[in-house]
Amino acid sequence: SFCAGAPASDTRTPAAMAAINWPGLLAWSTRYHDGTAPSNFQVMSDEDRKFLEKAMEEAFGKIEDPNKVLLECVQKIMAEDRTDESISTTLEVIDRLCDDPDVARNVEKIGCLQPLLDLARDTANDSIRARTLEILALLFSNNPNIQEAGVKRGAMQLFLAQTRAAAAGSDERSKAFRALVALVRHLPEHEGTLLRAEDGVALLVQLLDLAEDARTREKAASFILSMACNGVTLQGATSEAKAFLEALVPLLPGAGGQAIQYRETLSHCILELLRIAQGDAPAGLAGALRERHAAAEKEGGEEASGNEVVALKEALAALGG
Numbered sequence: 001s002f003c004a005g006a007p008a009s010d011t012r013t014p015a016a017m018a019a020i021n022w023p024g025l026l027a028w029s030t031r032y033h034d035g036t037a038p039s040n041f042q043v044m045s046d047e048d049r050k051f052l053e054k055a056m057e058e059a060f061g062k063i064e065d066p067n068k069v070l071l072e073c074v075q076k077i078m079a080e081d082r083t084d085e086s087i088s089t090t091l092e093v094i095d096r097l098c099d100d101p102d103v104a105r106n107v108e109k110i111g112c113l114q115p116l117l118d119l120a121r122d123t124a125n126d127s128i129r130a131r132t133l134e135i136l137a138l139l140f141s142n143n144p145n146i147q148e149a150g151v152k153r154g155a156m157q158l159f160l161a162q163t164r165a166a167a168a169g170s171d172e173r174s175k176a177f178r179a180l181v182a183l184v185r186h187l188p189e190h191e192g193t194l195l196r197a198e199d200g201v202a203l204l205v206q207l208l209d210l211a212e213d214a215r216t217r218e219k220a221a222s223f224i225l226s227m228a229c230n231g232v233t234l235q236g237a238t239s240e241a242k243a244f245l246e247a248l249v250p251l252l253p254g255a256g257g258q259a260i261q262y263r264e265t266l267s268h269c270i271l272e273l274l275r276i277a278q279g280d281a282p283a284g285l286a287g288a289l290r291e292r293h294a295a296a297e298k299e300g301g302e303e304a305s306g307n308e309v310v311a312l313k314e315a316l317a318a319l320g321g
Contacts, residue, residue: 019068029085140182188232228272241276252288267311
């Protein structure tokens with residue numbers, strides 16, 4: 001038989017056989033049930049999260065096989081009697097498990113990837129969708145085998161649809177876009193597919209708009225910078241580089257009010273795109289660069305804004321002024 005060599009029966013209770021103490025982890029959720037009415041759960045409160053984190057500390061200290069716990073997580077996500085509370089708990093367990101690189105590498109082998117993608121697509125609970133997208137972004141980040149598995153399972157189309165459907169500036173848009181970037185980043189073949197077969201250039205231009213959250217704009221500029229620097233994805237793509245440059249011009253005047261990482265990402269992105277565009281700059285870029293360069297020097301000079309100032313100076317030199 002499939003279980004050749006196993007005892008004919010196992011008298012242990014399900015709780016004893018489990019790789020982690022699920023009843024203890026789920027204890028926080030009882031407040032949402034009185035036994036008669038449907039659950040009123042929408043989002044985990046700070047109090048719920050503190051309780052769960054304490055329970056996880058205790059439970060994780062007794063784990064012998066993290067991969068077995070991940071398998072149990074898959075079963076919890078797919079269970080017919082699953083609730084929003086049990087799913088929320090399971091997602092927190094997966095998040096903690098994936099601190100272990102071995103577990104993160106095994107998510108496809110164990111069968112966890114498709115249930116998470118299905119959950120991101122199908123759940124009606126916004127907080128669960130957002131948390132699922134965060135975990136998927138974590139799993140895909142710098143994890144090429146899992147990125148490839150995600151692409152094969154249609155994750156690019158799913159994340160694109162969710163990014164496009166969400167309102168400008170919304171948390172939903174930010175989470176879906178971050179998952180999309182994590183899926184394809186550092187894989188030039190899939191970056192190219194995103195840009196050219198899935199109209200990704202137009203989407204990135206939209207995400208650089210001032211109507212978007214500043215963190216989303218920074219993420220978009222960082223992704224474009226990464227593609228500009230890898231020597232493959234945007235190699236010779238002068239028209240795409242110019243389209244991105246046009247979208248970046250309006251961000252320069254207000255850049256002084258943003259964090260230093262935002263400003264550095266923006267200035268370096270412009271510099272690298274100018275190198276690809278071979279100096280074919282959109283109208284207004286030179287003037288915006290000069291104004292931002294002067295302001296950056298006043299704000300703190302080379303010491304406080306050194307990387308930004310240097311990049312702005314080099315970008316101006318590339319424009320011949």
